Amino acid sequence: MIERLKAKLFRKRANWERNLLVLWFGTFMAGVGFSLVMPFMSLYIDTLGTFSQPELNFYSGIAFSATFLVTAIVSPWWGKLADQKGRKVMLIRASLGMAVVISLMGTVNNVYQLIGLRFLQGFFSGYISNAIALLATCSPREKSGQVLGTLTTGQVTGTLLGPLLGGVVAAAFGYRITFFITGAILFVVFLLSAFLVHEEFQPVAKEKMEPAKTIFKNLEYPHVILGMFITTMIIQASNTSISPIISLYVRQLLHGHGNVTLMSGIIASIPGIATLIAAPRFGALGDRIGTERILAIGLISAIVVYIPMAFVQNVWQLAALRFLVGITDACMLPAVQTLLTKYSPQHAAGRIFSYNQSFQASGNVVGPMIGSAVSSSFGYGGVFISTSVLVVINFIWVRTNTAEIKQKEALKKQNALNSAPLTSTVEQVKEVHHHG
Secondary structure, eight states, X not given: XXXXXHHHXXXXXOHHHHHHHHHHHHHHHHHHHHHTTTTTHXXXXXXXXXXXXXXXXXXXXXXXXXXXXXXXXXXXXXXHHHHHHOXXXXXXXHHHHHHHXXXXXXXOSSHHHHHHHHHHHHHTOOHHHHHHHHHHHHSOXXXXXXXXXXXXXXXXXXXXXXXXXHHHHHHHHOHHHHHHHHHHHHHHHHHHHHHHOOOOOOOOOGGGSOOHHHHHHHOSSHHHHHHHHHHHHHHHHHHHTTTTTHHHHHHHHHTTOSOHHHHHHHHHHHHHHHHHHHHHHHHHHHHHHOHHHHHHHHHHHHXXXXXXXXXXXXXXXXXXXXXXXXXXXXXXXXXXXXXXXXXXXXXXXXXXXXXXXXXXXXXXXXXXXXXXXXHHHHOHHHHHHHHHHHHHHXXXXXXXXXXHHHHHHHHHHHHHHHHHHHHHHHHHHHHHHHHO
């Protein structure tokens, strides 16, 4: 039956194309699983006991950050295991673990059980990073930008649409049912990953595994890889810095009128729609004109887009600018992953992308902290100004780190131009001699 399903769904497709279809859906649901609780986490915690407002804020903060803190810590360990055992095994482990843990969140009786499960959810992270690593190693290099750009739409769209889907399902069925539904869908992801994802991988003996220090020492451009890690963290921090204040900013723009909860969910989710549309196109464009150039365009565009958000007069102006944020994400995120693929050895892809996930999780922790601190001191508009400054620093960092690559590519082109006339002359001499 499984073989018939494979044949029907994936007829005449290469293995990497089949993997892309399954893993897109998997990364989308993994993104949803990590973000769907955002609109109602505090409200759910409030049903688990009697708390003062400071206590509710404290427990909500721990519950929000617990998953990402653990993810940042354990991702390198899972990445090493992925390089040793294979990425498909990690996909199965992560999807099944998330399915069970998120379902259990709907059964808790107190806040401590919920926080414990949020920590455990972080332990079962790694689906997205291993999906990227698997596709990066099995898809054609000349299509890597387009492939990873398409996969990025699943991750980003799931993360950004998660709050909207979570809010809608919770409003319709209640908080607990939302966890059960999400867990059931993630169990489907587990089945799809187990039976439909194909990976050609030879297990590596533990004693033959290269230490991380050796891998980074042997990289052609180690500073570029580190630069991409930092870039991932800053992109994620920029995206999430608005999270603590988005509903409050929307309420201010609506002047106390209208459905603040619904509008906040829409504003939070709009970038995901833009990224879904644009990321594959920018990924393919990067394959043609250069990934470094696409990343630079995305960073400059982000700077330009974030600043006006501090001065919007109504919620529709904010919505339009948030849509443009999704376009800049579509430039930057696939470009980062493509550069990591291009300048990393395939045998260490699991570890490289797991380190990148650690930095991404760190951005999920740092971003809301920046947003809360800045908004307390400088108002809501100050969050967007500080985010722009962060992106400017990131742009300078990226330009500095990729300068060596550009110089070498320019030198190669110059050498090719210089050798062309000589080659042509030699061919002409041969032709004359032949006819003579």
